[in-house]
Amino acid sequence: MLERSSSFETLVAELNKLPGIGRKSAERLAYHIIKMPKDEALRLSSSIKAVKEKIFFCSLCFNLTEHDPCSICSDPSRKKDRILVVEDPMDIAAFERSGVYHGIYHALQGRIIPLKGITPDRLRIKELLDRIEKGGIREVILATNPDVEGEATALYISKQLASFDLEVTRIGLGVPMGGSLEFSDSVTLGKALEGRKKFS
Amino acid sequence: MLERSSSFETLVAELNKLPGIGRKSAERLAYHIIKMPKDEALRLSSSIKAVKEKIFFCSLCFNLTEHDPCSICSDPSRKKDRILVVEDPMDIAAFERSGVYHGIYHALQGRIIPLKGITPDRLRIKELLDRIEKGGIREVILATNPDVEGEATALYISKQLASFDLEVTRIGLGVPMGGSLEFSDSVTLGKALEGRKKFS
Numbered sequence: 001m002l003e004r005s006s007s008f009e010t011l012v013a014e015l016n017k018l019p020g021i022g023r024k025s026a027e028r029l030a031y032h033i034i035k036m037p038k039d040e041a042l043r044l045s046s047s048i049k050a051v052k053e054k055i056f057f058c059s060l061c062f063n064l065t066e067h068d069p070c071s072i073c074s075d076p077s078r079k080k081d082r083i084l085v086v087e088d089p090m091d092i093a094a095f096e097r098s099g100v101y102h103g104i105y106h107a108l109q110g111r112i113i114p115l116k117g118i119t120p121d122r123l124r125i126k127e128l129l130d131r132i133e134k135g136g137i138r139e140v141i142l143a144t145n146p147d148v149e150g151e152a153t154a155l156y157i158s159k160q161l162a163s164f165d166l167e168v169t170r171i172g173l174g175v176p177m178g179g180s181l182e183f184s185d186s187v188t189l190g191k192a193l194e195g196r197k198k199f200s
Numbered sequence: 201m202l203e204r205s206s207s208f209e210t211l212v213a214e215l216n217k218l219p220g221i222g223r224k225s226a227e228r229l230a231y232h233i234i235k236m237p238k239d240e241a242l243r244l245s246s247s248i249k250a251v252k253e254k255i256f257f258c259s260l261c262f263n264l265t266e267h268d269p270c271s272i273c274s275d276p277s278r279k280k281d282r283i284l285v286v287e288d289p290m291d292i293a294a295f296e297r298s299g300v301y302h303g304i305y306h307a308l309q310g311r312i313i314p315l316k317g318i319t320p321d322r323l324r325i326k327e328l329l330d331r332i333e334k335g336g337i338r339e340v341i342l343a344t345n346p347d348v349e350g351e352a353t354a355l356y357i358s359k360q361l362a363s364f365d366l367e368v369t370r371i372g373l374g375v376p377m378g379g380s381l382e383f384s385d386s387v388t389l390g391k392a393l394e395g396r397k398k399f400s
Contacts, residue, residue, distance in 0.1 A: 006254075006255070006266055007247065007250040007251050007254045007255060007266065008251055008255055008264060010247045010250065011247040011248060011250070011251050014240075014243055014244040014247045015244070017240070017244075018229055018232060018233075018244075019228065019229070019232050020225065020228070020229075024383075025220065027290070027293075028219065028220070028290075029218055029219070029220075030251065031264075031289070031290055032218060032219050033218075033248055033251060033252070034251055034252070034255055034264060036252075038252050040214075040217070041248055041249075041251075041252045042248075042249060042252065043214055044214040044215070044217075044218075044248055045245045045246070045248040045249045045252075046245070047207065047210045047211040047214045048211060048233055048241055048242075048244055048245040048248070049241075049242060049245040050207040050210065050211070051207050051208055051211050051230065051233060051234055051241075052233070052234070052236075052238050052241045052242065052245075054206075054207045055206070055207060055208055055234055064208060064231075064234060066206050066207060089231070090227070090228075090231055093227075183224075
């Protein structure tokens with residue numbers, strides 16, 4: 001096709017770095033991009049640049065946003081007395097799609113995995129405690145993923161929260177163990193919220 | 201996660217247009233891009249722009265190139281008396297990787313599929329005939345994909361070439377029917393070239 005040092009090879013190498021895109025898929029995508037109408041390819045190129053320039057993390061809840069604070073934190077209709085704690089902004093998106101939750105969020109930006117060196121201080125746990133210390137929070141719902149690391153992370157946070165005068169709950173009913181929050185359907189997420197129980 | 205009109209949603213929508221990338225994969229990729237180091241994401245963005253600005257089709261063989269004529273057409277060590285006719289520049293890449301062919305190529309940029317409105321005049325068949333009319337070609341090797349449309353395309357071209365004084369061959373041995381040239385291994389492609397037979 002082309003000499004190895006070409007812009008085609010550069011694009012293949014860059015696409016190949018993305019998760020789930022092997023060498024062969026990267027070649028197919030690059031070839032597709034070459035055949036695309038030019039304006040469409042330039043839209044793709046500039047939308048990648050735009051997210052890097054415009055998107056950052058909300059200084060309150062660490063959700064992805066283009067404005068600080070994010071649209072959820074600054075929405076006057078959201079109930080500000082309950083915080084739903086998730087691992088990741090993708091999980092906030094899943095809850096928002098389900099439409100069953102009307103409070104505010106806190107994205108930890110990960111989960112505790114000591115073997116990978118992800119200790120509690122690498123997550124946004126301190127920032128969660130700071131928010132709670134400011135007062136006004138009556139309930140913290142722990143919605144980390146229902147697997148070993150997620151449970152451990154929830155347990156760790158529940159211990160940190162023990163001294164505060166608030167209800168700490170864990171989403172329950174409906175979310176299958178070993179599954180992933182991001183791929184749960186709205187009904188399951190709704191059931192999980194309804195069936196939340198006190199963290200013991 | 202984010203308001204629906206955000207740059208994140210734009211990127212997801214653009215990624216979603218690529219082949220084999222569904223809504224969910226597009227979200228994962230977009231999120232990955234947000235978490236990437238900025239310089240890496242900008243390299244991806246600019247490499248997409250670069251292929252659209254730098255890459256076009258060779259005016260002789262319709263391979264992808266950054267220089268006209270392409271590196272194969274302008275290589276003095278290639279045998280200019282034989283043309284290997286393929287559907288697609290990706291197939292040229294497959295033959296080049298196998299290293300078994302030292303002649304020049306002609307990419308039809310597709311195959312005849314009347315039901316989809318792809319008639320012979322939509323392909324680069326006229327340009328192939330023009331190249332042959334200029335003389336110097338002793339053999340045309342038809343290497344369209346070994347399936348129904350590919351066979352039909354090869355048959356059509358062989359009829360167009362009947363009036364010329366040259367050998368028209370079809371790659372044979374080794375390429376399994378119903379398969380795809382692009383994913384064939386080098387040995388199979390080598391066997392196919394060795395075992396080429398006269399188009400009857």
